[in-house]
Amino acid sequence: MTSKKAPGAAKPAQRVIKKYPNRRLYDTETSTYITLAEVKQLVMENHPFVVRDAKTNEDLTRSILLQIILEEEAGGAPMFSEAALANIIRFYGHAMQGFMGTYLEKNVQAFTDLQTQMAEQSKGLTPEMWAQFAAVPVPGVAGNYMEQSKRMFETMQEQMQKNTEQMLGAFGLKK
Structure with a gap:
């Protein structure tokens, strides 16, 4: 059995993270609440994911990524001047x-x-x-x-x- 994917093969399933009004993030794959640090780890490991508002299903991925960047920038070693x-x-x-x-x-x-x-x-x-x-x-x-x-x-x-x-x-x- 080969590990090569055929052209047009399906991408790995996108992980869905739901954001609740109390600002908590719920990972539907693991059925657990996760932190921004854990979302950052998903990014670092190249796991495909999307963050959706639990009520409206609106895509909040960009805003969560920007929030991670903001925390990194405020963390003492900013990338941007x-x-x-x-x-x-x-x-x-x-x-x-x-x-x-x-x-x-x-x-x-x-x-x-x-x-x-x-x-x-x-x-x-x-x-x-x-x-x-x-x-x-x-x-x-x-x-x-x-x-x-x-x-x-x-x-x-x-x-x-x-x-x-x-x-x-x-x-x-x-x-």
Whole structure:
């Protein structure tokens, strides 16, 4: 019996977590109440899940994920600076909001892929080999990530320029 999945094979079942009005989270798979820390663990272990309001069945997954991020940010070792958070807020309602979300998502995914690839390639390396590896610039994978990030940023700049020109044109102003 092989462990390979055929194309189009069903994904693992999505775990359903219900959120009750008392703010408690109930894992329907284990029939137990769970904490945000346990939801975070599901994320860390790549378990597919959805959080639903127990009364309305509304999808609350994003709000729970944002709550986990908020707790992590308040926990003493924030990932985002105030300036980065302020810049993200400025994109809400802006013509580039959709592009910025895609830009961030693709860059985080590229970074995650890079991290996974490096972890796979580093299996079996001794501390001495790591020291040698760290001393040598790695143009391949890291270079590809930087180039992709640069291209996406340039595309974003071009799109912003086009949007600005269109806006100015709409007001009868030319650049």
